[in-house]
Amino acid sequence: MSEIPAAESAPPPAPGAQDHLALDFVxxxxxxxxxxxxxxxxxxxxxxRWLTAHGLAPADAGVRDMCATRLRSMREHLRALFAARVDGVPAPPAALSAVNAAMSKAPTAALLYWDEKNGPYRVAPCPTNEILDRALASLAADAADLLTGPDADRLTGCGSSPCNRYLLRNGRRHWCSTRCGDRARAARAYARRTRTQVTTD
Structure with missing residues (x-):
């Protein structure tokens, strides 16, 4: 498979991505x-750029190869959990462990500090080396909310091959974009024509 620049033919965000950051991440x-x-x-x-666009890191965060590798690894774990939910099968233990580990690494509450002049105050710590942990924790928590919340039953995979995206189904729609829907309808029409030609020959 060749990698192409995202701007050339990227589909719009899948239905549900505006409500669930983890869906856009997956x-x-x-x-x-x-x-x-x-x-x-x-x-x-x-x-x-992806983290910055989604409010998870500053533009100058300086993501390194190891950080990008950790992000891609978390994406695969979340994809495995989404697939398990859609297929109604048990979740892979490694994926569950990775998500729970990510959620436990970053503090979710602002910590208490004490200034000699002004007294106590609270601040959420986020030094540079914790930016990735915080991003992964946010993504993992959002995925956990999606998988256990009211939208979980609407989670499905796009029904247009070769698309590998997930979406939240609205009604009978099983496609992540108009383009995928058009491609699926065209494939069905072609299959019908081919069957008709075979039976008439």
Missing amino acids: NSAIALPGGQFIDYLGTPESAN
């Missing part, structure tokens, strides 16, 4: 027709 690797592929976390620079 969909940050996109399979396209013709063996093409978009990976918004493919390089440290693109991973930094």
Whole structure:
């Protein structure tokens, strides 16, 4: 599969991504027709841009190769959990462990500090080395909320091959974008024509 620049043919965010950051994160690797592929976390620079665009890191966070690798690893764990939920099968233990570890690494409450002149105050700590831990914790927590919340039954995979994205289903719609829906309808029409030709020959 070849990786292509995201701007060239990236589909719009899948239904539900505006409400669940984890859904957009899981969909940050996109399979396209013709063996093409978009990976918004493919390089440290693109991973930094994705985190910044989603309010999870400053533009100058300086994401390194190891950080991008950790992000991609978490994405695969979340994809495994989404697939397990959609397919109604047990979750892979390694994926559950990775998500729970991510949620426990970053403090969720602002810590208490004491200033000699002004007294006590609270601040959420976020030194540079904790930016990734905080981002992973936010993504993992959002995924856990999605998988256990009222939207969980609407979670489904896009029904248009080769698309690998997830979405929250509205009614009978099983496609993440108009483009995927058009492609699925065209494939069905082609299959019907082919069957008709075979039976008439």
